[in-house]
Amino acid sequence: MTTIERTTYLPEGLPAPAPGPDGLAAEFWEAARRHELVVQRCNACKAFQWGPEWICNECHSFDLGYEQVSGRGTIYSWERAWYPVHPALKNGVPYIVALVELPDAGNVRMVGNLLGDPEQDVEIGAEVEAVFEDHAGDEPYTLVQWRVV
Numbered sequence: 001m002t003t004i005e006r007t008t009y010l011p012e013g014l015p016a017p018a019p020g021p022d023g024l025a026a027e028f029w030e031a032a033r034r035h036e037l038v039v040q041r042c043n044a045c046k047a048f049q050w051g052p053e054w055i056c057n058e059c060h061s062f063d064l065g066y067e068q069v070s071g072r073g074t075i076y077s078w079e080r081a082w083y084p085v086h087p088a089l090k091n092g093v094p095y096i097v098a099l100v101e102l103p104d105a106g107n108v109r110m111v112g113n114l115l116g117d118p119e120q121d122v123e124i125g126a127e128v129e130a131v132f133e134d135h136a137g138d139e140p141y142t143l144v145q146w147r148v149v
């Protein structure tokens, strides 16, 4: 068992971070609530991009939408976080942050937690799938996380 110092960089008393389901990413968060993974896609040139922006990086069109994708991807990169930056994560370390590449969405890459044993061996290129983690409360939200398949 690994012993971890639980000193946080940010001060105690901060609320737990939660998504702000408005603006450019609103459609992403609404889809996550339905347990669907969507990625921003240009309606003019059909390029995928992530994260959401007002303009297409390929053709500079402002005509952007979202498209549902399979939720399957591969690990492009990852890191294991041993120290909690935020007080809300004090008892949540270690955890694994994965950068997941989505082949059916133009190979855009999304960041999320890799679920399972936080001390597991992680292999670059391993196949993963999206997991939808529901959070209750006054303003419920759903996070997109990942697990190896």
Ligand SMILES: [Zn+2]
Binding pocket: 042, 043, 044, 045, 046, 047, 056, 057, 058, 059, 060, 061
């Ligand atoms: Zn475009």
